[in-house]
Amino acid sequence: MPTTALEQPARVDEQLCFALYSASKTLTAAYRQALGELGLTYPQYLTMLALWETDGRTVAELGRAIDLDSGTLSPLLRRLETSGLIRRERSVLDERVVRVLLTAQGRALESPAAAARARVEAATCLSQEEFTQLRSLLHRLRTNVAAAQTRLW
Amino acid sequence: MPTTALEQPARVDEQLCFALYSASKTLTAAYRQALGELGLTYPQYLTMLALWETDGRTVAELGRAIDLDSGTLSPLLRRLETSGLIRRERSVLDERVVRVLLTAQGRALESPAAAARARVEAATCLSQEEFTQLRSLLHRLRTNVAAAQTRLW
DNA sequence: TACTATTAGATTGCACACAATCAAATGGAT
DNA sequence: ATCCATTTGATTGTGTGCAATCTAATAGTA
Numbered sequence: 001m002p003t004t005a006l007e008q009p010a011r012v013d014e015q016l017c018f019a020l021y022s023a024s025k026t027l028t029a030a031y032r033q034a035l036g037e038l039g040l041t042y043p044q045y046l047t048m049l050a051l052w053e054t055d056g057r058t059v060a061e062l063g064r065a066i067d068l069d070s071g072t073l074s075p076l077l078r079r080l081e082t083s084g085l086i087r088r089e090r091s092v093l094d095e096r097v098v099r100v101l102l103t104a105q106g107r108a109l110e111s112p113a114a115a116a117r118a119r120v121e122a123a124t125c126l127s128q129e130e131f132t133q134l135r136s137l138l139h140r141l142r143t144n145v146a147a148a149q150t151r152l153w
Numbered sequence: 154m155p156t157t158a159l160e161q162p163a164r165v166d167e168q169l170c171f172a173l174y175s176a177s178k179t180l181t182a183a184y185r186q187a188l189g190e191l192g193l194t195y196p197q198y199l200t201m202l203a204l205w206e207t208d209g210r211t212v213a214e215l216g217r218a219i220d221l222d223s224g225t226l227s228p229l230l231r232r233l234e235t236s237g238l239i240r241r242e243r244s245v246l247d248e249r250v251v252r253v254l255l256t257a258q259g260r261a262l263e264s265p266a267a268a269a270r271a272r273v274e275a276a277t278c279l280s281q282e283e284f285t286q287l288r289s290l291l292h293r294l295r296t297n298v299a300a301a302q303t304r305l306w
Numbered sequence: 307t308a309c310t311a312t313t314a315g316a317t318t319g320c321a322c323a324c325a326a327t328c329a330a331a332t333g334g335a336t
Numbered sequence: 337a338t339c340c341a342t343t344t345g346a347t348t349g350t351g352t353g354c355a356a357t358c359t360a361a362t363a364g365t366a
Contacts, residue, residue: 009205009206009263010202010205010206010267010270011206012199012202012203012206012218012219014288015202015270016180016274016277016284016287016288016291017180017181017184017195017270017273018199018202018219019287019288019291019292019295020173020176020177020180020291021177021180021181021195021199022219022220022295023173023177023291023292023294023295024173024174024176024177025220025323026294026295026298026299026302027169027170027173027174027294027295027298028170028174028323029302029324030298030301030302031170032324033302041351041352042170042174042352043351043352043353044351046165046171046174049163049165049168049171050165052162052163053162053163053164053165058314058315059314059315059316060313060314060315065165066165066171066175067175067178068352068353068354069353069354069355070314070315070316070317071316071317071318071352071353071354071355071356072351072352072353072354073315074315074316074317075316075317075351075352076351076352079351094313094314094361094362095314095360095361095362096313096314096315096360096361096362097313097314097315098314098315110162114163117163117168117170120170120298121169123297123298123301123302124169124294124297124298125293125297125301126290126293126294126297130290131169133286133290134169134172134287134290134291134294135167135169135172137279137283137286137287137290138169138172138173138176138287139172139176140278140279140283141176141179141180141277141279141287142172142175142176142179142180144276144277144278144279145179145180145183145273145276145277146179148183148275148276148278149179149182149183149186149276178353181353182354185354194321194322195322196321196322196323197321211344211345212344212345212346213343213344213345221322221323221324222323222324222325223344223345223346223347224323224324224325224326224345224346224347224348225321225322225323225324226345227345227346227347228321228322228346228347229321229322232321247331247332247343247344248330248331248332248344249330249331249332249343249344249345250343250344250345251344251345
């Protein structure tokens with residue numbers, strides 16, 4: 001059945017997955033440069049975004065918000081804690097739960113981070129409509145593929 | 154100046170960068186599952202795609218095709234060589250150049266890989282127009298941001 | 307009370323990703 | 337012939353990503 005697809009070998013340039021993969025890496029690289037002075041990596045920036053939006057989330061809530069599991073979050077949060085941007089507090093009611101809280105230093109980073117974000121968004125050179133359209137298509141793709149994944153079990 | 158952006162904290166869900174980041178991870182996860190039986194990771198699949206398209210590329214040519222530097226490619230190619238899918242051959246004319254060549258086993262993987270790709274693309278549930286539109290927007294974003302990056306130096 | 311299943315988070319191991327650095331080889335200049 | 341900048345690929349170190357596993361703690365059941 002896939003023989004029709006094989007008569008012409010699939011070009012890397014034409015793959016949606018590669019367009020997505022390389023665009024994501026390029027945007028992340030732009031953020032790396034923009035966030036460099038703040039001492040934040042891109043996933044660390046996402047984590048801080050989630051905390052600026054709602055402080056005091058648990059590790060699991062954070063993971064759901066930015067789609068990362070504890071294997072990635074644990075060392076990432078440890079580094080943010082070492083940097084003095086957050087602190088971790090074990091819940092008294094349920095000692096399995098760890099709440100992540102911003103320090104004053106972490107809150108102080110919101111404004112320069114917003115400036116960095118503005119610079120990167122400007123570099124995309126997309127109109128407001130294109131921006132919204134792209135975000136919407138990406139969201140649909142993610143939802144559809146994720147649904148198809150879970151449907152297998 | 155960024156104070157206007159700060160009156161309302163930026164929501165993670167609304168960030169284009171996060172939509173891109175999480176969509177890319179989701180699609181990669183779908184490929185991981187689809188490629189699992191073939192023993193290929195997603196970056197390894199991209200490498201094989203580039204070789205199925207044009208066999209015998211040098212490491213640098215491969216890196217340009219799939220946007221990876223030698224620090225990533227070197228160990229990845231070593232693993233593909235260990236798996237028996239490729240072999241590396243140092244050029245006689247210029248001994249700095251290493252040419253990457255498919256083995257028969259590597260070529261045999263093209264057809265099942267195309268089937269895996271078809272399954273993942275079906276899972277996106279995007280129409281042909283949406284597919285093309287999304288790819289085009291991603292390509293423009295990548296080009297624009299990459300140009301802005303290099304313009305700084 | 308004991309037994310069991312579930313949950314939360316941490317840890318481990320493997321595979322990218324990339325900056326920085328290195329060694330070998332080449333090409334061009336004197 | 338010798339020096340020197342450049343090129344090619346490999347290596348090292350840090351930081352994700354994620355599957356698998358582990359421990360501790362909680363909740364439900366008999």
